[in-house]
Amino acid sequence: MTQRKLIMPILLVLTLSILSPALIPTSTGYNSPVIYIYPDSIIAVNATQISIDVMTNYTGNDIWGYEFTLTYNPLILSGDSVTNGNVTTQGDVTFIAGTFDNNEGKLTLTSAYSLDQTTTPPTPVNNTGPGILATVTFNVTGTGETPITLGPETKLKSVDGSNIVDGPFNLVHGYFRNIEPAPTHDVAVTGVTFHHEITATSTYNETQSLIYIEATTVNEGDVTERFTVEIYYRLAGWLELVKAETINVAAGDTVVVTGGLNTTGFPVGYLTIIVEASEVYNETETINNTYSTTLLIKMVGDVQGDPEDPDPTIGDGDVDKYDFGTFAYHFGKNYPNTDYNPECDFNRDGKIDKYDFGDLAYWYGKSISATPPYPIL
Ligand SMILES: [Ca+2]
Ligand SMILES: [Ca+2]
Ligand SMILES: [Ca+2]
Ligand SMILES: [Ca+2]
Structure with a gap:
């Protein structure tokens, strides 16, 4: 009262x-x-x-x-x-x-x-x-x-x-x-990162190609905003929705929205990922509401590129001695060892062991033209 x-x-x-x-x-x-x-x-x-x-x-x-x-x-x-x-x-x-x-x-x-x-x-x-x-x-x-x-x-x-x-x-x-002066409004998508799920199984399964897409959103305005974040991928010209989530973000805060994309059966190559934050009331800067990046879908065993490549850390579409060399270095270094490398853990079970070696051996000497049945990041 x-x-x-x-x-x-x-x-x-x-x-x-x-x-x-x-x-x-x-x-x-x-x-x-x-x-x-x-x-x-x-x-x-x-x-x-x-x-x-x-x-x-x-x-x-x-x-x-x-x-x-x-x-x-x-x-x-x-x-x-x-x-x-x-x-x-x-x-x-x-x-x-x-x-x-x-x-x-x-x-x-x-x-x-x-x-x-x-x-x-x-x-x-x-x-x-x-x-x-x-x-x-x-x-x-x-x-x-x-x-x-x-x-x-x-x-x-x-x-x-x-x-x-x-x-x-x-x-x-x-x-x-109820605020003076009138507040500014600006939400933005500032970055997208990818990571794999590490599963506890030792055999291939449905989740081996599950890739988490983490979109970082920021409220750069003066007041708390409520908006919807949509994560899409583009395949064969079409935008496909991965995740849509409506979030409240306080002024100055950052919120990460995560979507899961199963890439099993996807063609090897670059996949376009687009994240959009819906426009909020009286927002003037809207170009930063959209963020676009690419996700490289690699063949199994393609750990890296060749030393002369622009970025040798990125897979180059084949499985050769450079991939084998890096794989051999990481062999036996299991999650969460700091030397654990998910790029060498082809079945994403947290262990880089004989099963992964078997995969690498099977695809050794092959290239993108021999599209593998299990393309992964
Ligand atoms: Ca904006
Ligand atoms: Ca390679
Ligand atoms: Ca190569
Ligand atoms: Ca493994």
Whole structure:
């Protein structure tokens, strides 16, 4: 109750400004009927609760009722209540408050209609605008800024069954901020690394070609952001989704999103990996939301390249004396020995032993043209 007392002055101010007839804009400056959020912008650093009115400027007397949905940033606002306004009041009013999904930041369909229940069937009853369709109250749960957006389902309905306002057109959305100055927003994907799973089996299995793709995301903006990270690979021209995850990242923080890609049956060669972070509200720098790199799918036994290659540490598509030399050095050095080299552990069981040697021996002298049955990184 103490908390509620503290928020009352704020509520009072907002409520007074809304209820005072002098302050209700009878004309919003729009040429056509609109449904709009009032106030269209609330900037209140210390607010713990806010209310907005969903209003219409329509001056006709043939309003049957309304429908609307709302979306908002659930990191900033948490929906609390919806009440019917002063427009849809005639006859028997059926008011259906939508449900808040405060994880997704959405108020599901809220509606009200006026009916005369004494007739069979019930007949629509006229209401007159302009005025408040509904009032929505939010608790302020985070710091930042958020649009308060009317959904495309939003409608002002006429008694003749037509729509006076039909979303997504002729809607005016709202905005809330409790930080000064307005925060910057910039999320980015800054790097991608790959690693294999080390399994505890000593024979080939389905996971031997499972490659973990770890995408590093950073929030370089001023406030916590919620966004979706998608990891794709491109094969034969098509982008295939590996992983999609929605994450919350605090300002300045880094979060790694991991996807697992089984490359069994993939052709040997370079595979394009693309990671995308969805654009956040008011984000201006979006080029860094996409990160592209390549993953080399190698043949079994191709530990490395030749000394004269630009990067001899990368497989060169054959299994020759250089691969054998490196393999021999690492033989017997098992995970987690610091000399353990997963490139020599062809069956990814944490041991570089006779089974791996058997693989290398089988593919020795062959090249990419003899595509092996188990290409791996
Ligand atoms: Ca960005
Ligand atoms: Ca090689
Ligand atoms: Ca070679
Ligand atoms: Ca092994």
